[in-house]
Amino acid sequence: MNLLQGGNRHQIARRRKIDFCLHLLFAAATSVGVIALCALLIDIIIDGISRLQPGLFENFPSRRAERAGMKSAIVGSMYMLCIMLPISFVLGVGAAIWLEEYAGKNRFTRLIQLNISTLAGVPSIVYGILGLTLFVRLLMLQRSLLAGALTMTILVLPIIIVSAQEALRAVPKSRRDASYALGANRWQTVSRAVLPSALPGILTGVILAMSRAIGETAPLIMIGALTYVAFLPKHMLDQFTVMPIQIYNWLSRPQPEFHELAAAGIIVLLAMLLLMNFAAILLRNKFSKIS
Incomplete structure (x- = not known):
């Protein structure tokens, strides 16, 4: 013992x-x-x-560091997000609902699911090549804000679909059964019982996908987003630039003043990313209490 x-x-x-x-x-x-x-x-x-002075937000890019700012890059990034967000949300969440609630579990849907999971890990420059071929050349959107937004939409769609599917799977089956027991059809069950419960996870995934998109550079370089834009885009077919490309342009210059501007631009970009992540946490907590 x-x-x-x-x-x-x-x-x-x-x-x-x-x-x-x-x-x-x-x-x-x-x-x-x-x-x-x-x-x-x-x-x-x-x-x-x-x-980090008002001139950074009020001035356009310039060859002189003391006059240079990133107004056009900040506005271009915000415009691109405003175009991307509704398109990505509708297509991504719609695809997730179809795969989880309507499509049968067969070989075809498993193949689609495998392709979506694979696309989520594809390097971003591949999406840039696709956007250049499809939107810039085939659809003749040129090097416009719309072409950039659509390219970035394709980039984030697999991420949104996968996160939305996970949120839908997390909804207990008992909610669906209770809705069907009360006489609701499939769409009423999905829209009134499943989606409200899955909404916190869906919104978190969408905002985090937007956070990734706002920091991407390679796809936009491929479609020809300009490094020097001294105007604000007035419509979706105008040329544009975004903050990562402007930062890259400043870092490529030999003068140390431009390197300081690039560091200030990185701080602004990090602040925007932190605000978006904080918004994702707030929305998740708010809708979790409601549901």
Whole structure:
């Protein structure tokens, strides 16, 4: 009996040592990324804080650093998001509803699901090539704001579809059964019982997808978004630029003043991303309480 107790104590002590070592290993791995991120943020803030002035938001790009701003890039990014958001929401959520609530579980739908999951991991520059071929050349939208928004819509659609599907799957089956028991048809069940419960997860996925889109550069470079735009787009077929492209243009110049402007632009872009992520958290919490 004493031998068994001694053996158990030895095993427990050994497991605790292994658990402690793994805990240290995982903490060290996490701290490497956190420390690197903090170092980058500190370096960017030190370089760009002096350029966070009203002129950065009021002026257009210029060859002179003291006159340069990113007004056209900020407005172009916001316009692109305003075009993307309704299109992406309708197409992405509609596709998720069809796959989860209407389509049968057969080989065809499994093939579609596999393709959607695969497209979510495709490099963004591939979507740029697709947008260049389809929207710029085939549909002759030229290098316009609409072509850029549609290209970015294709980029974020797989992410929205997958996140919306996960949100729909998380709704308990008992809600659907209760709705059918009360005499509701399939669409009434989906629109009045399933969607309100899944809405927090759907909105979170949509906003996070928009956050990814606002920071993408490669697809827009492929379709020819300009680096120097000294005007605001008046309609969807005008030329445009966005914040990541403007930042890239400033970083490619040798003058240190433009590097400071790029750091200030990165701070503005990070602030927008943090606000969008914060909005996703607020919407999720709000609709979770309602549902």
